[in-house]
Amino acid sequence: MKASVIAYVYGVAAASVAALAFVYWLDPSFNSQLFVVPAALAFVAFLGAISKYRIQGSTFGEISHIPYLTAVMLYPSWSTLCAIGVGAMMAEMSKAKPFIKRTFNVAQILLAGCVAVFTYRALGGVSLQVDSSWRFLPHSAAVIVFLTVNTYSVAVAIGLAEGTGILKTWAKGSGKGFLVDVAAVFVVYAFGRAYVDWGYWGLALFCAMLVMLRFTYQSMQQLETTNEELLDLFVHTVEYRDPYTSGHSHRVKRFSRIIAREIGLTNREIEKVSRAALLHDVGKIHEIFAPILMKPGRLTPEERAIMELHPIKSAELVSKISKLQDIVPAVRHHHENWDGTGYPSGLKGKEIPLESRIIMFADTIDAMTTDRPYRKALGEAEVRAELLKWRGVQFDPQICDALLSSPNFARIFDKTDNGGVYSLTHIFDSIRKKRQRTPAVA
Structure with missing residues (x-):
């Protein structure tokens, strides 16, 4: 793991x-009457942080920023910031985590709070306990800078770890959620009022009300997770029929995510590609493919013609799920070639859906990097040569150039890479593991 990430964490601290x-230097005064409620809200935020819920993988959701921001509005003071810092520290100490992760999580919250307090007071904001009137500029600015510092500090850590553009990382990882969180401007004022x-x-x-909102959102996330798990189960069921492609769809999904991110697609577009890649071969569950998939030798022309029906069957199955209508074309055309020689429709060039062109890369790369009865898996240099050979014939030349010119091409061959932007948990766990396996130097 890069030393720059570690240096950055301690820099934030x-x-x-x-x-x-x-x-504190700007105003060292302390009002115990105004401090009581912000201190209580810091404790509420602590309770919210320790009851956070899993969204996906190592990503968690929580609502602690609302009480923190409300505490700032009720008493924009150094003492409130100390209470916030203590609350954040208590939350971090409540569960086993690497020291560097605890340090970063507390430091980024405290830094965001400090910037919010300074902004609020500089624009004329005062404690809502002193004057409860609505001041749009200081209230809005304080919330926005808090959220910006909070999310951007995370994006910097991820950008340094991955070697990607920090602003681009922030926009993809937090841009959509940030716009939703701006609604906190009104929620925070209402809470304080x-x-x-x-x-x-x-x-x-x-x-x-916050607790109800938290459980509602958690239920929605759990339902979405359950749906994803059911799709995974269905894909595993399909792959049990073919002994040579176990895990194929999940690898194609992983490769597709890497490629989609590399060519600059948005998070929403990446998720669309990802889902289409996962389901691109589900049509093989149809009974007409069973004897062919189990056949150990080469296929006859008749058998190959039958197998070329599987994109159509896959699209037909996917189309039966209302929420997946947008990926039906991507699934149907994932075997179309750039020069028009593919199947099932013989589409050419940009007639082929972009998602299908990405899956074509991922599908072919998995075929090349998987051991088969007639050959061993190819290495990175050999795969690169094959992609160049079929550039403009089988593959979209622009995607090919972007992929092969990127240092992230090597991520395809890293089996621990899930194809997404690394979470902070992933980054800090990597740091901890690296330290554990680094021998001491005398």
């Missing part, structure tokens, strides 16, 4: 401490 000292107008009853009511 130093910046957060310096920022806290600066906020509920306390000012109704006291602790208002605070309790709003906390209950």
